[in-house]
Amino acid sequence: MVKKVAVVMGSDSDLPVMREALEQLRRFGIPYQVRIISAHRTPAAAEAFASSARDEGFGVIIAGAGKAAHLGGVLAAYTTLPVIGVPIKTSMMGGLDSLLSIVQMPSGVPVATVGVNAAANAGILAAELLAIGDGDLAARLAEYKAEMARSVAEKDAKVCAEYNV
């Protein structure tokens, strides 16, 4: 039985982006739970959630946050589960603020950080982490990559036919 993924975000305003992680988890048949927990507005909930996440049966935590985006780092401080950070694009700084807040962790407390708004990649990375110990899931990931390659090859053939002399 594949472990479940926690998809945590700092605000419901992050949900439109974080939904893309849920789509990927559904694609690979991975169970998940969604929570809104803020490192700053509900820090006690962040500690409680991360401290018990492994015992609750989670295998990976995805944490989406914007601006001074400390959620992933705070969760990582309280768990030995891998934490994947999703920097949310911001109106003021385009998400560079979120990206640097998540990726620049002190040595000893890593947060695996995907690109700005790249929640889909966070879902796929979570699947890959869980597939380390799950051959069926690894096979589904391999089929996904093969389909992606087929799609690119089709586009390549189309462009070659249209533009190459």
Ligand code: RP5
């Ligand atoms: C962060 O502040 C959240 O992750 C969100 O990206 C950002 C803005 O939150 P709201 O003011 O929209 O609730 O904590």
